[in-house]
Amino acid sequence: MKPIKVGLLGLGTVGTGVVRIVEGHQEDLSSQVGSPIVIERIAVKSLDKQRTISIDSSKLTDNPLDVIRDPEIDVIIEVMGGITGTKEYILEALDRGKHIVTANKDLMALHGSEILAKAQEKQCDVFYEASVAGGIPIIRTLIEGFSSDRIMKIMGIVNGTTNFILTKMSQEGASYEAVLSEAQELGYAESDPTSDVEGLDAARKMAILGTLGFRTNVELEDVSVQGISNVTKEDIQYAKQLGYEMKLLGIADRQDDQLSISVQPTMVKNTHPIASVHGVFNAVYVYGEAVGETMFYGAGAGEMPTATSIVADLVAVVKNLKLGVNGLKAIVPYKLKKLKTEEEIAFKNFILLQVADKAGVLAQITQVFAEFDVSLASVVQTPNEQHTDAEIIIVTHDASQANMNKVLKHFEGLDVIHRVKSVYRVEG
Numbered sequence: 001m002k003p004i005k006v007g008l009l010g011l012g013t014v015g016t017g018v019v020r021i022v023e024g025h026q027e028d029l030s031s032q033v034g035s036p037i038v039i040e041r042i043a044v045k046s047l048d049k050q051r052t053i054s055i056d057s058s059k060l061t062d063n064p065l066d067v068i069r070d071p072e073i074d075v076i077i078e079v080m081g082g083i084t085g086t087k088e089y090i091l092e093a094l095d096r097g098k099h100i101v102t103a104n105k106d107l108m109a110l111h112g113s114e115i116l117a118k119a120q121e122k123q124c125d126v127f128y129e130a131s132v133a134g135g136i137p138i139i140r141t142l143i144e145g146f147s148s149d150r151i152m153k154i155m156g157i158v159n160g161t162t163n164f165i166l167t168k169m170s171q172e173g174a175s176y177e178a179v180l181s182e183a184q185e186l187g188y189a190e191s192d193p194t195s196d197v198e199g200l201d202a203a204r205k206m207a208i209l210g211t212l213g214f215r216t217n218v219e220l221e222d223v224s225v226q227g228i229s230n231v232t233k234e235d236i237q238y239a240k241q242l243g244y245e246m247k248l249l250g251i252a253d254r255q256d257d258q259l260s261i262s263v264q265p266t267m268v269k270n271t272h273p274i275a276s277v278h279g280v281f282n283a284v285y286v287y288g289e290a291v292g293e294t295m296f297y298g299a300g301a302g303e304m305p306t307a308t309s310i311v312a313d314l315v316a317v318v319k320n321l322k323l324g325v326n327g328l329k330a331i332v333p334y335k336l337k338k339l340k341t342e343e344e345i346a347f348k349n350f351i352l353l354q355v356a357d358k359a360g361v362l363a364q365i366t367q368v369f370a371e372f373d374v375s376l377a378s379v380v381q382t383p384n385e386q387h388t389d390a391e392i393i394i395v396t397h398d399a400s401q402a403n404m405n406k407v408l409k410h411f412e413g414l415d416v417i418h419r420v421k422s423v424y425r426v427e428g
């Protein structure tokens with residue numbers, strides 16, 4: 001049996017896991033696809049770096065083109081990351097008729113449509129399961145498992161680093177900075193962790209999920225993004241007291257084909273299944289018109305979980321090779337995109353205010369909500385024995401984003417409000 005030859009671009013956290021699985025599970029893999037799978041060449045940045053696995057040094061190169069242009073190689077696994085440069089490597093590999101497996105959500109969210117179009121033209125596969133929710137087979141689920149349904153809502157904890165940080169801040173009272181360093185050491189964070197903590201990584205993943213779930217071309221600029229860098233331990237404690245967990249939540253929903261997609265720190269009612277997803281775990285909740293509620297859970301980052309998805313994609317490519325059907329499974333979004341306006345997007349809000357502790361303050365505040373048609377679910381004032389500033393916690397019913405913005409704007413001119421300390425979306 002002629003072996004299937006694979007070229008690996010990158011031998012970092014994920015690439016190392018890929019080598020471990022291909023070597024460790026070789027018997028299972030080759031019996032599924034009917035050929036041995038061989039990692040033929042590997043591109044790295046530094047040839048001298050100490051590795052945690054032993055690699056035949058003749059396989060290593062510091063030039064990705066050596067891998068892409070090797071005529072023996074059938075499939076390229078791209079786990080080096082990056083956008084410019086990497087995109088050109090992938091397009092060239094496709095031009096050369098090589099199939100692609102990638103974990104690169106940055107690339108797929110920004111240039112996925114161009115890459116997938118090229119793949120179709122060249123009858124090649126491009127699979128990217130590892131790019132969203134590392135070890136969870138959510139992309140395959142949306143493409144195949146829900147092909148018969150109409151997806152109405154996708155909610156995801158799709159960034160492991162931030163879930164790890166929020167969990168440790170909540171359960172151990174740990175500091176944001178210390179937990180971020182730990183996530184970096186464990187290989188969860190991106191090379192620039194700003195994209196994790198500022199929500200960009202999750203936004204890219206939600207653009208991919210939205211495109212697949214709603215069969216329309218969701219682009220990164222369609223996703224409104226807010227990260228966790230301003231979330232305080234106090235916010236997390238208030239959330240807990242009210243029966244919520246603080247999560248960086250991606251939310252994509254549709255009503256009558258109108259979409260909204262966002263990523264923001266969200267207070268999730270602790271009875272919702274997604275509220276109990278902690279640590280580096282990810283979960284994607286999918287609501288289908290016919291199927292109802294479903295939820296998919298697993299490790300969202302890290303060497304072996306991510307590599308599991310990569311190698312499963314590799315198996316899919318090789319099975320397609322055997323059947324001669326590569327390049328036929330690309331999902332081409334066909335629906336016209338209609339995004340909801342601020343007036344049409346509505347959700348519950350948590351607002352924490354620092355206010356003057358004197359008579360009539362609450363009345364002035366509730367008057368502003370009434371003026372802009374925002375109905376309140378609860379109002380709590382924290383006890384303040386010194387009679388200096390007091391804190392007021394308000395939870396609204398569903399309110400349009402436009403009206404909420406008007407309320408917050410109006411608060412700026414209200415003397416009795418000394419500070420709007422926090423505003424969070426509330427789910428569940």
Ligand SMILES: NC(=O)C1=CN([C@@H]2O[C@H](COP(=O)(O)OP(=O)(O)OC[C@H]3O[C@@H](n4cnc5c(N)ncnc54)[C@H](OP(=O)(O)O)[C@@H]3O)[C@@H](O)[C@H]2O)C=CC1
Nearest residue numbers: 010011012013014043044045046079080081103104301302
């Ligand atoms: N880490 C995770 O949990 C997850 C990561 N991903 C994605 O997977 C990809 C890889 O992530 P990860 O493994 O964590 O990244 P790492 O930084 O650990 O590894 C990157 C690898 O690529 C190599 N590399 C980088 N640039 C070049 C270049 N120009 N030429 C040749 N080799 C290069 C590096 O070489 P050297 O070793 O010499 O430095 C390194 O081996 C990224 O797209 C990431 O977003 C997706 C899901 C989960």
Ligand SMILES: N[C@@H](CC=O)C(=O)O
Nearest residue numbers: 159160161188190301
């Ligand atoms: N940095 C990402 C890695 C997986 O995509 C995360 O923390 O989820």
Ligand code: NA
Nearest residue numbers: 129132133136
């Ligand atoms: Na996945």
